[in-house]
Amino acid sequence: MTARTAPQAAADKPEDLRRRVEARLKSRIANLEQISPEEALNLLQELHIHQVELEMQNEQLRQTQAELETALTRYTDLYDFAPVAYLTLDERGWVLEANLTAARLLGTERSRLVQQSLAPFIRPEDIKQFRDHLVTVVQDRPVPPLELNLLGKDGAEVAVQLDSLLVPDAAGHPQVRTSLIDLTDRRRAEESLAASYEKLRSALSGTVQALSATVETRDPYTSGHQRRVAHLVGAISLEMGFSQEQCDGMQALGLLHDIGKIAVPAEILSKPGKLSEIEFNLIKAHPQAGYDILKDIELPWPIAQPVLQHHERLDGSGYPQGLTGPDIALEARLLTVADVVEAMASHRPYRPALGIEQALAEISRNRGVLYDPEVVDVCVKLFTGKSFQFD
Numbered sequence: 001m002t003a004r005t006a007p008q009a010a011a012d013k014p015e016d017l018r019r020r021v022e023a024r025l026k027s028r029i030a031n032l033e034q035i036s037p038e039e040a041l042n043l044l045q046e047l048h049i050h051q052v053e054l055e056m057q058n059e060q061l062r063q064t065q066a067e068l069e070t071a072l073t074r075y076t077d078l079y080d081f082a083p084v085a086y087l088t089l090d091e092r093g094w095v096l097e098a099n100l101t102a103a104r105l106l107g108t109e110r111s112r113l114v115q116q117s118l119a120p121f122i123r124p125e126d127i128k129q130f131r132d133h134l135v136t137v138v139q140d141r142p143v144p145p146l147e148l149n150l151l152g153k154d155g156a157e158v159a160v161q162l163d164s165l166l167v168p169d170a171a172g173h174p175q176v177r178t179s180l181i182d183l184t185d186r187r188r189a190e191e192s193l194a195a196s197y198e199k200l201r202s203a204l205s206g207t208v209q210a211l212s213a214t215v216e217t218r219d220p221y222t223s224g225h226q227r228r229v230a231h232l233v234g235a236i237s238l239e240m241g242f243s244q245e246q247c248d249g250m251q252a253l254g255l256l257h258d259i260g261k262i263a264v265p266a267e268i269l270s271k272p273g274k275l276s277e278i279e280f281n282l283i284k285a286h287p288q289a290g291y292d293i294l295k296d297i298e299l300p301w302p303i304a305q306p307v308l309q310h311h312e313r314l315d316g317s318g319y320p321q322g323l324t325g326p327d328i329a330l331e332a333r334l335l336t337v338a339d340v341v342e343a344m345a346s347h348r349p350y351r352p353a354l355g356i357e358q359a360l361a362e363i364s365r366n367r368g369v370l371y372d373p374e375v376v377d378v379c380v381k382l383f384t385g386k387s388f389q390f391d
């Protein structure tokens with residue numbers, strides 16, 4: 001008789017081992033009277049060894065079972081107390097199982113949720129899209145997460161994001177694992193963020209208007225010029241397909257484009273007669289002064305560069321850098337047209353108002369020469385076809 005090695009013993013299932021030992025015993029016991037004392041001793045020893053092996057295997061089984069129970073408890077805790085609600089549904093939308101978070105989210109006991117349809121827990125208006133979602137999942141087709149409203153405790157609506165995965169059961173029947181993420185906190189945070197953003201926007205708008213008004217108090221003859229330019233440049237931007245955010249930026253640009261005039265002596269700004277060359281050169285410094293004021297301010301829109309370039313002309317005849325064509329930023333090209341039209345249409349210290357017709361004639365005559373042709377077309381169309389008027 002050879003001793004069985006430990007790996008063999010470990011590989012045996014307890015019932016196999018027992019069967020084998022019993023068979024051997026039976027064959028020996030059948031010829032018991034022929035067994036010598038020495039053989040009987042060996043047989044007893046073998047039985048003892050098998051008994052020890054069985055006990056070792058039992059102990060291993062007990063340990064494995066204990067580990068499995070610990071893992072199951074850990075899994076159940078994680079499942080039950082997960083921040084996400086989990087449900088397993090059948091293809092009709094009945095709840096097969098649910099974690100505690102799901103029961104809590106729906107304001108009920110788990111026992112009242114399981115083996116019930118989920119439909120009564122969904123806001124009636126949202127049931128159709130839930131059913132459509134479920135059908136798509138059961139058909140194993142891709143479906144995006146769904147946002148809907150559940151009815152929680154006392155019928156209170158709870159906004160959730162519902163996501164599902166098809167996982168057939170052991171018999172191949174469709175089962176749907178569904179997760180529900182409570183969107184209440186996210187919605188609250190989004191609302192709070194939107195309110196903060198609106199507050200900031202309003203503060204920024206107030207600041208821009210205050211800055212704009214500051215320049216105009218020093219230049220009463222052009223009072224309202226920046227506001228009217230802002231109005232026109234905003235309308236041109238909108239017509240050219242700019243986003244609302246970009247249009248807001250263009251309006252701010254209009255309101256601030258002459259901010260550099262704060263560096264020009266007030267007597268020159270309001271001088272009614274012709275300016276000397278020195279005086280005109282001082283005026284011509286205002287785009288650079290405006291750029292210097294704005295360049296380090298963190299604004300949501302690019303303003304400093306168009307302010308610097310708003311007296312540039314396509315053919316290079318403008319100032320301060322004499323830039324040409326595409327070297328001039330699009331925002332500056334828009335602003336230039338609005339600036340020229342408003343300035344010509346309004347009264348100036350050195351001349352009466354020329355009127356809108358003359359202003360449109362000027363930009364049309366120099367379309368593609370001084371002014372961006374597309375911007376000119378849009379501006380003319382605004383006045384002639386869309387009844388645009390300054391405030």
Ligand SMILES: [Fe+2]
Nearest residue numbers: 257258310311
């Ligand atoms: Fe200007």
